[in-house]
Amino acid sequence: MKRRGCWVVLSLAFSLVVMSGCQKAADDTNRAAAPPCPTPETVDTAAIETELLRIENDWPRVVKEKDVEAVKKVEADDGVFVYPDGTVGDKNTDIQDMERGALTADSWELMDLKVTVLNKDAGTVSGRSVVKNGKYKTPDGKTIDISGQYRFIDTFARRNGEWKLVAGAATPIRQPVTTASPSPASKASPAGAASPAAGASPAITASPATRPVRAPSPRVRVSPVVRPTP
Numbered sequence: 039m040k041r042r043g044c045w046v047v048l049s050l051a052f053s054l055v056v057m058s059g060c061q062k063a064a065d066d067t068n069r070a071a072a073p074p075c076p077t078p079e080t081v082d083t084a085a086i087e088t089e090l091l092r093i094e095n096d097w098p099r100v101v102k103e104k105d106v107e108a109v110k111k112v113e114a115d116d117g118v119f120v121y122p123d124g125t126v127g128d129k130n131t132d133i134q135d136m137e138r139g140a141l142t143a144d145s146w147e148l149m150d151l152k153v154t155v156l157n158k159d160a161g162t163v164s165g166r167s168v169v170k171n172g173k174y175k176t177p178d179g180k181t182i183d184i185s186g187q188y189r190f191i192d193t194f195a196r197r198n199g200e201w202k203l204v205a206g207a208a209t210p211i212r213q214p215v216t217t218a219s220p221s222p223a224s225k226a227s228p229a230g231a232a233s234p235a236a237g238a239s240p241a242i243t244a245s246p247a248t249r250p251v252r253a254p255s256p257r258v259r260v261s262p263v264v265r266p267t268p
Contacts, residue, residue: 087153090163090194098146106136113203120207144171159196187211
């Protein structure tokens with residue numbers, strides 16, 4: 039009997055140990071729950087580069103055809119643009135210049151275009167524009183020669199699924215580049231015709247030695263060029 043009693047006691051003790059090991063540990067309310075691991079952001083760099091180049095390369099056509107709707111669609115309502123002569127413009131300025139056909143040119147080429155993708159909703163495009171026999175008509179009727187070469191940089195942001203030009207700046211090149219380096223999908227046609235991905239660059243401004251009474255906006259790509267520096 040004594041031996042049986044010992045076995046019963048040992049069996050009960052073993053069962054208690056097993057049961058206690060299977061119980062769920064009490065929640066530690068003194069610690070904050072660990073945040074879930076972030077999901078890496080997927081950025082389709084190639085697709086973004088293609089779209090931004092398409093927009094840039096379409097500007098020569100926009101200028102030639104005075105496509106006001108294209109300006110309204112691409113430029114952001116709160117966009118800020120710095121022209122070659124240092125003045126600042128906005129979307130309304132570019133629209134007004136486009137409506138009155140302020141800018142014309144025999145040839146408008148975009149070269150050395152480079153896209154920098156910042157994230158899936160932001161990127162910049164830099165490049166060089168060459169304007170031949172370019173003219174800009176000021177609001178008071180004066181005509182200014184804006185022929186020359188310009189460096190520019192544009193900043194784009196994707197809003198509600200559409201790429202918008204939110205900022206841009208252009209400056210005349212003091213020592214024009216002699217070797218042409220056509221930009222990736224760019225082809226400026228003799229009258230500002232756009233390339234396959236048509237687009238005039240905002241760098242388009244008046245020639246380094248000219249200075250218009252009012253430089254047009256760089257966004258119209260027509261105005262950017264229309265801003266010479268003294």
